[in-house]
Amino acid sequence: MAMGRFHSRSYESWPFRRRLDGAPDPELNSKKIQEPSPPRMDDAEANILASLGRVRLCDLAAADGLPSDGYKMCVSALTQSLAQYSAAVVELSPADGALLRSGLDSARLFFHQRGYGSGEAGGGGGGGGGSGDAREWCKTSGYYADPQMWLEMYDFRPGITPVEPNGVAELPPSGLPDMFSVLGKVSREVLDAISFSLNLRSSTFTELLDNIPLRSQEVSSSVLSACCHSRPSMEGAQQHSVASQDDEQLLMFSDQENQIDKTLLTLVKSDRSGLYIKDLQGRWILVDGDLGPLDIVVYPGLALYRETAGYVNPAVHKTEVGNLQDSMFGRCSLVFKLMPRSVARLSGEEMRAAGHGVDAQFQVPILVNDFMQTEHSANQLFPKNNEPSPHVEQEASYNFVMKRKKEGRKTKALPPSKRLRLEAQRVLKERVQDIADKKGIKLRFCSLRDCESHIKSLDRPCENIRTEIGWPPGVPFVHPHDLPNKAKLRFLEAYEPGWTASQQDLEVGSVV
Structure with a gap:
């Protein structure tokens, strides 16, 4: 998880963008001493x-x-x-x-x-x-x-x-x-x-x-x-x-x-x-x-x-x-x-x-x-940040059941609640964290009890983060694996539309 990140907005909305777009600045050119390029x-x-x-x-x-x-x-x-x-x-x-x-x-x-x-x-x-x-x-x-x-x-x-x-x-x-x-x-x-x-x-x-x-x-x-x-x-x-x-x-x-x-x-x-x-x-x-x-x-x-x-x-x-x-x-x-x-x-x-x-x-x-x-x-x-290759990212995107099936291992089917928890953890790691890292946001989650009251509050401390990463409306801003099952489903569908249907297809495929 990224450390120490501010909430951020689109860089296009920054004020005072002079000298950022590459256009010549007459004031700068007239006052700045010409130095050798770095x-x-x-x-x-x-x-x-x-x-x-x-x-x-x-x-x-x-x-x-x-x-x-x-x-x-x-x-x-x-x-x-x-x-x-x-x-x-x-x-x-x-x-x-x-x-x-x-x-x-x-x-x-x-x-x-x-x-x-x-x-x-x-x-x-x-x-x-x-x-x-x-x-x-x-x-x-x-x-x-x-x-x-x-x-x-x-x-x-x-x-x-x-x-x-x-x-x-x-x-x-x-x-x-x-x-x-x-x-x-x-x-x-x-x-x-x-x-x-x-x-x-x-x-x-x-x-x-x-x-x-x-x-x-x-x-x-x-x-x-x-x-x-x-x-x-x-x-x-x-x-x-x-x-x-x-x-x-x-x-x-x-x-x-x-x-x-x-x-x-x-x-x-x-x-x-x-x-x-x-x-x-x-x-x-x-x-x-x-x-x-x-x-x-x-x-x-x-x-x-x-x-x-x-x-x-x-x-x-x-x-x-x-x-x-x-x-x-x-x-x-x-x-x-x-x-x-x-x-x-x-x-x-x-x-x-x-x-x-x-x-x-x-x-x-x-x-x-x-x-x-x-x-x-x-x-x-700050541990070394080694960017994963597209191949690694693609491999990481497969869910638990897909990996087991690809490796040819015969395992006992997971109960629905356990599967929901694993999927919520995966989505948090791969989707939500990716959004937060790109926008420079440090994720800090509330407790479930506190955040259920935050949903009804106009001045909730997690509002900025919820808005920036597109958190599903009405879902408490907590670790997804701590959510009730219905909220987990809403969370997963928000970040992976069609997730429920894909799980049904996997279940059918595993039976066959």
Whole structure:
């Protein structure tokens, strides 16, 4: 069963579809710096330019009263993109966009002027998924270098004043406090939109977040990192540059190719493309290859996955560090990581309160500090998704009786109730799950008693899922094998018209 999927609607209904249909965008062409087209990988799937959902920040701002149609469409576009690609694009205001571009220039100059030495490696980790000590995740600040990942970064965390080894206060890139404030606001607006899409109460995630503003002596759990990949002066840059020149089609990535941030949300603004995220189909998608001057990429992390009981998938990502030999500055980016407070708990209680099903693995609350020190593997969360061949799908579509007959085995005829249960399980696995996977929906079923009352309720929690997958009207939204026999028949006939007649033919054939 697919994990962590949002309810979705047809992609044709998305708002703000500029630059998605391939038509030239005069504004983009006039403002965007022309860069070399992204190189191709040996795996053709890795160079897909995804049509991410694009929303404007001003349209995500929630207001009192009934939600406007524009707000609901904007939330729908955002959540569809997170379900399909585990990422979305948010368009900022012109003033905020100019601030971030200025911040990128400042970060580029900061790293360019700073000499690199192996003795400076170590320390932080950027918070939430970095390579530092997990116990110090909420204390990282200042300059940090990781030669193995060809990465340099400067962590800005309000409440901490970084110092050089000689005790002198370190001079950071300019504008970090202002950019921290802007990106913090953006991330909270996105969280509120996700909360709305899941039918949670407003400000659901407030208890997990830092105070606004911070109280005296408080240190921010969230962090803003100015990052620089593959600066030529870094050790090892020459070797990977030579490799890139020998094979122009080769892409090189950091050693950690299946990274998952332990954040609620991560926001990224970079001066060159190179961020790849796995989509719903397990393909590597270049998510920042078609960004405008006001656009930033946002993707969810493990903390949000845990707090929403698996309804929102964390993004599995990697960063290209090769093919930058022509750049004297490398690839600079601003990365804002919205983190939960270390003393908060991830419990999923709000999901249960909203009527969502919560699996056993999410029902035990966990302290954020303990969560941050726990190892999480991408392979454990997302097993390899091997697409079955048409032949395999065809074989899987045969029912239990057909398989037994084809194999020539003589078995005792199943009682009707048992046959109904097996058929309902098969249809759930093959038909309903296929519909849900294609639309990015995570199936969560009610109990039979609860859902019988939901049928008569106007505001039932399972209504969106029922509508999206075309669940038969009047049939409780539960596992089909838990339905009464009459409801099972209606369920099967809805997804396989003529099923009853085919069963009668099979019975006649087996007697003959």
